[in-house]
Amino acid sequence: MTHPGVPPSADATAPVPATDASGERLRRWRLVLGEPSGYGPLHGRDARVDSALAALYDGGPDGSDRAPDGSAPRGATLGDSSPRVARWLGEVRDLFPARIVRVLQDDALDRLGVRRMLLDPGLAEEVRPDVHLAAAVLALADSLPEEARAPARTLVRRVTDDLEERLAHRMRSELRGALDRSARTRRPRSAADVDWHATIRRNLRHYVPERGVLVPASVVGRARSGPGVRGQVVLAVDQSGSMAASLVYAGVFASVLASLHSLRTRLVAFGSDVADLTDRLSDPVDTLFGASIGGGTDVGRALAYCERLITSPAETVLVLISDLHEGGSPDEMLRRLAALRSAGVRVVVLPALSDDGTPAYDPQNASALAALGIPAFACSPDDFPDLMAAAIEGRPLSEWAQERGNGR
Known part of the structure; x- marks a missing residue:
């Protein structure tokens, strides 16, 4: 079968010079x-x-x-x-x-x-x-x-509307609860900062029936935070062809996250180059058409860009969505991920964010991440809201994945 798109003299192959x-x-x-x-x-x-x-x-x-x-x-x-x-x-x-x-x-x-x-x-x-x-x-x-x-x-809008209808409400509910829980403190500054419902629930075992008195052993309060922002989420998404479905889900989730004013959300799509899609997050369709599916993969370059976005590492969750088939330097990728984790960023790597079953990913790089203490596992879209809640609250994500059979 003749390949009509490429003539014999095409430079598409970047050939090694022939011997004759x-x-x-x-x-x-x-x-x-x-x-x-x-x-x-x-x-x-x-x-x-x-x-x-x-x-x-x-x-x-x-x-x-x-x-x-x-x-x-x-x-x-x-x-x-x-x-x-x-x-x-x-x-x-x-x-x-x-x-x-x-x-x-x-x-x-x-x-x-x-x-x-x-x-x-x-x-x-x-x-x-x-x-x-x-x-x-x-x-x-x-x-x-x-x-x-x-x-x-x-x-594309028919698809994103369907996904938002299925996933957005639960995402917002899970994240608002997680942000409230992560903002709690045991030392409220005043009575106005006490979470009375949480305090009563935590101390029910200290109720004294004969006196009709609840003696609290601890008090749950709400920490006073900045102007409404309690954390940051950075989604770094591989836009190579094998990750196309994951990119669609990530674009929809990023738009939902951006609607939560207590979170500062950034979306970075990358191949050989890096595209910051944050200014498109008000509309998931605009977000997705701003990406460029296909091409190479340079995770290290994307992480270098993400580092510049992080202003408060201890309050930041970085989700890297990639099959880890690094086209740049694997050592550079691992070095940057280790540095982010050491700085206090909660890092999680998802080889896939989709319902497509077991993903194809680079096992050597995934093993290297495990050695660094960075969890790497596939996640379904239905599980993603709970995963983000666990990450924001600082729960051990490896345990979270094992409970759902997603551990790698």
């Missing part, structure tokens, strides 16, 4: 014609390039077959295939220069039926949007024609 001109020509023709060409196998980066092209032109990024007439792949509705679409796009952005990525993305829009789905009102209404569909549309967003951008935002 004939071998170089054969290698390039093999990349153009695909596996059935008879030119033999490819290795290393060339094999990755060939696999990415074959996924699109020999069946589509979802792996489905083409229809006999050469139109969209059979059954390519971007439903269950969407996780593979996002991973494919991440690989493409890593392997090819920008001008060729645009060609491949444009072809993917047609072969997956995205363009037709977004431009056909009847078809768009029939589609049941989910997190993976939203992730796939977001991944291809910068290739969408102008007339498809508004329908794309509408589709």
Whole structure:
């Protein structure tokens, strides 16, 4: 199968110079014609390039077959295939220069039926949007024609509205309770600072029936804090293709967290570069369209940026959402995480924030985190509110994960 997006002379492969001109020509023709060409196998980066092209032109990024007439792949509705679409796009952005990525993305829009789905009102209404569909549309967003951008935002909004309806109320309730509990003190300054209901509940065992008197052994008070802000949450989210679903959930949760005025919330999305999306948190759709799904991963660079955001380490929770496949320096990543923890930041690493089952992550880096005392475990969206409450209260997160069977 010929790969129409890349000519024989394409610079997409960043090839190692061949030992002779004939071998170089054969290698390039093999990349153009695909596996059935008879030119033999490819290795290393060339094999990755060939696999990415074959996924699109020999069946589509979802792996489905083409229809006999050469139109969209059979059954390519971007439903269950969407996780593979996002991973494919991440690989493409890593392997090819920008001008060729645009060609491949444009072809993917047609072969997956995205363009037709977004431009056909009847078809768009029939589609049941989910997190993976939203992730796939977001991944291809910068290739969408102008007339498809508004329908794309509408589709993503249907997903974020559904997630907010399912998760936002519980998130706010859990976090408000956690912030209240974390603000308690045993030495209230005055009677006005005493939490009388909590004090009575804690001292019921000291009730003296014959006297009708409750003798408190301790008093629960409310600490006087600054102007309404009791803590800071920094969400650092890997936007590589494999983390696309986690990014969608994280964008929605960040918007909910930002609505709590007693928390200072920051959202940082990163690949090879870092994007601070905090100023978009008033609308989760704006948040998600501000990300750029796919490309490399430099956790160390993202952590360096996050360090500059943290003004009070002891009151800060840093949630790193990444599969830990570090494209930069793993030692730098681990050094920065260890430094943050030593400074008093409550650090937790989530290889996935999704319902997709056991995530794929770098086990060596996860083991190194465990040695540093930094918990790393997958978390479902339904468990995330309680996880954040536990982190804000300072509860041991490794124990929290083991109670839910999430320990790694």
